[in-house]
Amino acid sequence: MKLQQFLMKHKHPVVLISGILIVSAFISKFLFDWNPVYSLTMAMAAIIGVPPIFIQAYQALKVKIISIELLVSIAVTGAFIIGEFSEAAIVIFLFLFGGLLEQKTLEKTRSAIRELTKMAPASALRINGDNIEEINIDDVTKGDLLLVKTGAQIPVDGIIQEGKGYINEASVTGESMTAGKTTGEKVFAGTILENGTLKIEAEKIGEDTTFGKIIELVEEAQDNKSEAERFMDRFAKYYTPIVLLLALIVGLIFQNVHLAITILILGCPGALVIGVPVSNVAGIGNGAKNGILIKSGELMAAFSKADTMVFDKTGTLTSGKPAVSEAKAYTDDLQEALRLAASVERESEHPLGQAILDYVGKTEYAKIDKTEVVKGQGIIAHVGSEEIMIGNQTFMENHAVWINNQAKQDLLYLQQSGNSTVFVAINRQLTLLIGIKDQVRPEAKRTLRILKQMGIKRFVMLTGDNQTTAEIVGNELGITEVHGDFLPEDKSSFIKRLQEEGRTVAFIGDGVNDSPSIALADAGIAMGSGTDIAVETSDIILMHSHFKKLIHAFGLTKKTTANMKGNIIIAVGTVVFLLIGLIFGYIHMASGMLVHELSILAVVINGMRLLRYRTKDEKLDSYQVQNKTLEV
Structure with missing residues (x-):
């Protein structure tokens, strides 16, 4: 038992050592023609790598499951019997490497719960x-x-x-x-x-708080997702018994142990074992090169089938940072009024002050002599002989600042456009009306249009913001289904309802409040600038928060899924061809091994094509950039 635990715990070093030995074996054969060293090194790689597979096969048999590990174990044993050490070593390494990719993914997603718990009040x-x-x-x-x-x-x-x-x-x-x-x-x-x-x-208090419910929802969602079966398990349920039975029948009919072992070796799905992982690795590599971190190969199929995209608003469809959208001037010297407003905001702790400072930019700030803050309304400051007042409408009215008809019309327009509004008065004369709001990402509307062309049928926006503000953003982007005033549990309940309707859902968000929905969705996507917990919980991260990268991510998963299916067809087709050939006599061990290895090479080359993948939109952008360069 202790030996089993030790071997299963140290699978990573086993894969690494086995891979190094295989590479060393090929170097000794092809560079130095040391055939004995080649055979010995391959045998060592197989012996070191096979124990974890033997253990998994044994554990599956104990619960009466005939697993793919059993087929690999028998095939490797047979390969040793007839001296095919290289075949045994390569099959073992490829099998362990595919399992390693899945294990790393699970370990990564589990850390999200620990990080979220640390954020709770202590x-x-x-x-x-x-x-x-x-x-x-x-x-x-x-x-x-x-x-x-x-x-x-x-x-609390x-x-x-x-x-x-x-x-x-x-x-x-x-x-x-x-x-x-x-x-x-x-x-x-x-x-x-x-x-x-x-x-x-x-x-x-405790688990009953809204934050406590967020933790609970994330735990439930991740538990549900971790129960998904891998394709290899479903395939092995039928494939392994068929190959074992075929080898036994052929061996008995022809009274030929060598032929039976050859069937096991050639029937061991080497190309299938590596076909899915190599597509995943290439797809993940392409994503990383383009600023898209795809954590798991398992989600590729889920995201590629997505027909519904659900978005958080703030930080996802919008930039997540309040900014000045418009400044209405009621003075001849707009720049001076803005300079004075920025000078006062430097002294203020008001949350909208930074937006005004960013809008004004670098300037020569005026010296502030004295300030007085009226909580919830505004601030009064003195610059030399001038009195500067910055605040809301109530603040202005309470201090006898007349708001003219034009200003009232501008105020109504800005409020209807989803802005928070700030008035600026100098010496009790209204000079500025500033609209501040979270700006819609400039590339969002075009991105949604292209995603629709690629097969997304339904777009939904869920936000904790009020319904009016949410609808303003939805109308600007062409999203007709908008739900405001949503707490985290409302969002996750909505995702569940969509899934119960048979929808395949991708959720895109950036905040702690989004993490339950990100974890629950069929494909959870986080903006790279979002909170750590949203990033940890997600399946895909848009590293630089470039919203338009959703197009590449969606297209890449579709292409990767198709590539996987192609590799599976190549692998299964090769095995069927070899087994039939062995039985009818037009395939022998040497030619069979050659075809077997060529099928592995074929799926690797096919998978590597994903590294060059680009969307049509990206190709067009590249073409336009090249043309502009030539014109210059």
């Missing part, structure tokens, strides 16, 4: 009369009054009893815009209080 500040005590999160009970300070994580789902503040709720809603919260409003565990101080009454 402690809380409980108010007990006049005292404040730090306690473990497990000691918090419903009804406790908790204190949350600026920069701290909110430990609860209701604000006292205080105001701006909260980053990206971990739950996925929205980049911080939410202003005040007395009586709900807050969620795992979110960050960026500015302010709150007293919160605990409503939901």
Whole structure:
């Protein structure tokens, strides 16, 4: 038992050593013509590599399953009997290498749960009369009054009893815009209080919180996905008994042990064993070269069959960063007004201030003499003799700043376009109205159009943002099915409903709140700039968050799946041809071995073609770039 555990635990070094020995054997034969060394090294590679396969075959037999490992084990034993050490070594290595690819994928996805758990709140500040005590999160009970300070994580789902503040709720809603919260409003565990101080009454604790449900949903989704059977297991259920029975019958009929062993060796699906992994490796390699990290060969078939794509909004269809969309001026000196606004925002902690600073860019900032912040409304600052006011409509009205009819029309237009709005007044005279919103990715609309041409029948957008804002983005991109105000459990429930309807679903997101849906979907895709947990949970990562790479990823999986099927046809066709040839006498051991090795070479060459894959859209872009270069 200990030996079994040791061998199964050290499969990686076994594959590496076996591969090195095989390469050494070929070098000794073809460079130095050392045939004895070649045979000895191949035998060593086979002996070192075969124990894990023997163990897996034995374990399958114990539960009455005739596995592909059993066929490989018998074929390798037969190869040793008739002295075909190279055939044994190569088949063993290819088989172990294919299994290694699957194992690495499973290990990678399991780490997502550990990373997500680390993000959960660990402690809380409980108010007990006049005292404040730090306690473990497990000691918090419903009804406790908790204190949350600026920069701290909110430990529970609860209701604000006292205080105001701006909260980053990206971990739950996925929205980049911080939410202003005040007395009586709900807050969620795992979110960050960026500015302010709150007293919160605990409503939901531990696993019952929204963040706790995210962890639970990810665990359930990954467990479901890990139960998928590999193609080789399904194939072996029928193929292995047929080959074993055929070898036995032929051996008995012709009274020829050598012929029976030859059938086992040639029937061992060497090209099939390597055909699927080589397609996967080539497809994954092409993706990596193009900024697309594909974690698993298993998802290739799932994504290639996708007929429904579901998108998060913020950070996926949009850039995920608030930016100034428009600046309406009510002054003759727009640049001076923007310079003064940026100078004041440098002194402010308002979450929209950075967007204004980015919009203005490098400038000579004015010296601010004094500032006064009115929480939830705006800021008053003095620059020399001038008074600068920046804030919302209520703030302006409360300070006797007249908003003219043109400004009111501009305000309505910006709000209907999904903007947050900021007024700027100088000496109580309205000078600017700034619209700030998360911008739609410029390449998103064209990408969706091409994906539709490639076979995606249904596009859906799910977001934690309000329905009105969500529909504005949906209309801009041509997405007719839009659902706003969705929490993580709503998103994952929606994915389940689609799957129950028979849809093959790809989900594309970037936040912690998206991770359950990413894990649950048939193909989960994360933007590379997203949170670590979304990236860990996903099957595919768009490394540089280039949305248009979805086209390449979708096309690549379709091409890779077709390539795999081609390799399977080559492999199975070769085996059938060889077995029939052996029985009817037009194939012998030497010619059979040659055809067998050529079939392996054929599937490798076929798989390697994927390394050069490009979509029609990329070829057109390349052609246009070349033409422009020639014109220059």
